[in-house]
């Protein structure tokens with residue numbers, strides 16, 4: 293069935309590369325057998341083995357260990373996969389990534405394991421792993437060398453596949469480095485055919501980084517999974533950038549053919565637990581292969597819990613016709629939903645913002661039929677509540693709710709109640725002077741059909757801050773479908789530090805089913821002090837700084853050099869690689885901002901950027917497009933009355949490569 297859907301694009305892709313392939317083939321070494329013509333190949337019945345009816349679960353050495361691997365690590369990882377309970381949870385593949393092979397092929401031209409780090413050889417490792425009830429994966433590249441410059445399989449497909457089969461390997465991750473510019477279709481077809489010809493069931497994991505849209509061409513035909521992007525790394529920006537590249541790919545995946553947004557980073561230490569939970573929830577809902585990338589021999593209970601949550605894994609393994617995909621996007625809040633075989637929908641409600649906030653969606657947006665009520669099951673803790681349709685909750689920065697929503701009988705469970713905190717500062721700007729007062733409100737909403745009673749309200753403020761009740765409802769019930777708001781006047785301490793301060797509001801209540809519980813919501817206020825006198829922006833703390841690559845450079849370039857634009861070296865400046873936005877609080881106290889803007893000389897004539905200055909959302913100055921070949925452009929901006937100054941460096945030519953955007957000599961004149 294998949295074959296007929298895929299073969300047409302495969303044939304047309306083959307036809308379109310005929311010319312290029314002919315050129316490349318002309319340069320093949322004389323020993324290589326002439327590959328079949330495109331027509332012969334399309335006519336050949338390539339019947340991929342159905343080895344991954346659900347997304348594969350396992351582990352891979354690369355994310356944590358890179359090239360620092362040996363057979364002991366692989367054996368200990370197999371041991372740990374069993375001992376930790378991961379194997380019981382469904383994890384199966386133990387995959388050796390790059391760097392297992394010796395620097396040269398053996399005398400017969402075969403790949404061989406590195407004699408020092410894998411002295412017992414791959415077959416012995418496979419035996420060890422199989423004896424534990426697990427499977428062994430291995431790695432090569434569809435190129436002349438791996439990404440780490442070791443022997444790889446281009447033009448050795450048959451011999452190498454035969455070796456992998458002889459060693460009783462169960463999965464091949466096939467990378468894309470050093471591919472000589474030869475068409476991916478041809479290179480990946482050769483290995484798929486070679487693996488099939490061995491007669492051993494070997495999962496084919498295509499690692500072509502999504503460069504030729506394999507999902508829409510050869511991926512589903514040849515592979516069991518295919519990478520959709522470049523490499524993941526252990527930070528939140530990497531997770532969201534990969535996530536953005538999955539939009540629209542859901543149509544292409546299915547049993548034995550999975551989109552692979554790359555391996556997990558859960559437990560590697562670069563993200564918060566909330567971020568790792570969101571990463572795991574998103575990969576789960578997208579039917580991604582779940583290939584752990586941490587040290588299984590040494591993981592804390594939290595990491596293990598994230599990796600092995602039974603319901604989170606069950607959603608990933610459930611196939612009801614379409615991969616989870618984005619159904620709502622309002623900037624900071626995204627909803628990713630996946631229909632389940634039992635008629636429910638799994639949904640990740642993601643807070644992409646850097647602050648705690650409210651996420652919400654409805655049963656309708658999730659694609660569920662109209663019903664008087666729905667059960668909302670928290671996939672992490674198994675708790676079930678009931679809603680008339682809205683699903684709403686407060687989550688930390690980069691946090692998420694991961695729920696399954698199913699039509700249900702009204703009143704079958706406790707109502708879903710949400711709480712959120714909003715703040716109103718005197719200036720109305722969201723910034724607060726140290727020692728100043730502001731209003732904080734907690735709004736609680738009962739989304740269910742039965743009331744919450746015995747209400748008790750609370751607002752937790754930072755240490756030393758004072759909260760005085762202004763208007764706290766004395767109602768003794770919050771009926772289904774209704775909201776109540778309690779308000780406090782909060783005073784910050786005179787020495788409150790600049791920056792964001794969290795406020796947590798909560799409502800305690802009792803349900804008709806007798807449950808005594810509470811719901812909490814988060815909000816925050818930003819304490820800020822306006823600058824005074826005349827000085828350099830690079831000496832001030834920004835309110836926030838987002839840069840497109842690397843880190844915000846203070847008095848040094850993106851690459852850490854002295855700031856230099858148009859041959860002029862500047863002592864002071866901000867290096868904010870496009871696309872970037874750096875925000876400063878002026879508090880209405882500053883009258884003038886000047887800077888020389890341009891692309892740093894360190895990229896030569898490359899790079900292309902537009903610099904924009906905004907005051908309270910209005911454009912105050914724009915540089916026009918500047919490239920590395922241009923000198924600096926002076927900006928002189930009247931900032932009278934501006935509360936918030938935003939410096940934006942935007943890409944001007946469709947690529948942020950080399951956009952080393954520099955605000956040189958950024959001077960601010962304040963009262």
Ligand code: GLA
Pocket residue numbers: 354389390438439440467499522523
């Ligand atoms: C590429 C792949 C990674 C990893 C490394 C190994 O970058 O995309 O997943 O396999 O090579 O060198």
